Amino acid sequence: MTGPKNGRRPRTGHDWKLLKEACTALLPRLPELVEEHLRQLTEHSSVYGRVLPYDQQWREAEEAMRIGIETISAPRASPRRDLEYAEEAGRRRAQQGLPLDLLVHSYRNAGYLVWDSLLEGAAGKDPEKLRVLMRSATMVWSAVDAQAAVASDAYRATELELRRRTDEQLQALLDALLEGRSAPGLAARAAAGLDLPERGPYAVVVLRVDRRDGREAFHRQIQRAGFRFIWRMRTDCEVGVVALGTAVGEPGGEPGGLDDLAGLLDGRCPGPGGISPVVGGLAELGHARRLAELALRTCPPGATGIVRLDQRMPTALVVSQPELAERLVTGVLGEVLALEPADRAVLLETLDAWLACEGSAGRAAGRLYCHRNTVFNRLRRLEQLTARSLARPRDLVEVALAVEAHRLTRGARPA
Incomplete structure (x- = not known):
């Protein structure tokens, strides 16, 4: 014979019979319990009333409490309809936006009401039934804890999924704006x-x-x-x-x-x-x-x-018009680019330094570590090869843009 677990006497078939009688006797009072439950929830937080219409709250609370009462009197081998319903409720409340702590509070509150009503129904009327109920307290509150835990897990999973979908929707909106789509609103x-x-x-x-x-x-x-x-x-x-x-x-x-x-x-x-x-x-x-x-x-x-x-x-x-940029490079720098690589690099490097120094041959010479006359000589050679004068603003603009286009469109830089 198997001994008692955790020092408690195992529930017998007679115990389950008395539990079922106590729960069945409580069912006619269910509308009264639901009314009191909703009143206490609203008193605890006005958020409950803002999340759902009262009629819908009443129907869902009635079904949850009825399933919970029936579960108390069912042997543990029976299907856990209370947990299935708690999982559905957790998903619904996440979608409706009820805070998780209020969801857990509603399960605790319903558990207190049902437990107090069961004890009240047996007190002074059936001492044996009262003793069975007291021995079942751990089982009852374990059931309430399990329901709250399942509802919480379902709530968190749904909340995570909703957040993921919201993030995807916001990213899609941002992408639509960045792509320049025009849509009302x-x-x-x-x-x-x-x-x-x-x-x-x-x-x-x-x-x-x-x-x-x-x-x-x-x-x-x-x-x-x-x-x-x-x-x-x-x-x-x-x-x-x-x-x-x-x-x-x-x-x-x-x-x-x-x-x-x-x-x-x-x-x-x-x-x-x-x-x-x-x-x-x-x-x-x-x-x-x-x-x-x-x-x-x-x-x-x-x-x-x-x-x-x-x-x-x-x-x-220059870069917004690559075909024209290529024509500019060929038309202005064609003779320069046909030189030997070392010779070409020296001329382009000198021009680049002179432009960076705002047309100062002396400063460009300091940057290039050469004499300023050397800078003048190289620039004159560039003028001959490009058929353009760096002293004329229009020609200077063409040469400067051609060098920039050559650097960007052909991936080249002065040595």
Whole structure:
């Protein structure tokens, strides 16, 4: 014969019979218990009443309490309908937005009401039934705990799935804006979901993803710097939507602009990258993204900096028209590019230094470690080869743009 478990006498068939009688006698009082249960829940928190209409709350509470009462009197081998219902209830409450702690509280509250009513029904009337109930207290509260645990697990799983779906929907809205799609209410829905103003100053940053080292640390740094960033990883680049707001720690300060943004990214960002001009709202993000990509295309091979389109307009004009850029290179630099590589590199290096030194032959000579007359001689040779005078503004613009086009479209740089 098997002894008692944990020092308690095992429940006999007679015990189960008395439990069933007590539970069956309680069922006619179920409407009264449901009314009291809902009254106590509302008294505990007004959120219950805001989540569901009273009639629906009443029906679901009645079904849950009835299943719970029937479960108390059923042998453990019986199917656990209470747990199945608790799982469904947990999913429903997550979808309805009831806080998890209030869901657990409702199970505890219902358990107290049912238990007190069972004891009240047996007290002073049937001492033997009361003794059976008292010996069943652990079983009853274990059932309530199991129901609350199953409901909580289902709630958390559903909440996680809902959050994943919401994130996917928000990412789809952001992608639609960055792709420049126009749909009624698109910007408004994105503003509400992303918690961003629909109108206001925005910029877009596009980073090349050649190097990912330090990217997470970079994101943490700039998120604390007073701008609101939302990042989207794409196959060949990383796109950041920037809400230009007031800098952190500067109450009443002016909204940050492109100067502040560029200063923040400079030295912190694993570039290269491009920054768009400021646009006036979420609906213009598609246009801003295209301009930021154009700014990125003005970065020569090997560059690591972040550039602003509004400061690279001539170069942007070159890279935006690759066929014309190729014609410009051929038409202006054709004779230069036909030279021996070493000779060609010296001339292009000299021109590049002279342009960088704002037309000062002396400063260019210092940079190149040669005499200023050497710089003049090389520039005169360039003028002969290109048939253009660097003293004439129009010719100078053509030569400068041709050199920039050669560097960007052919991946070449002066030696």
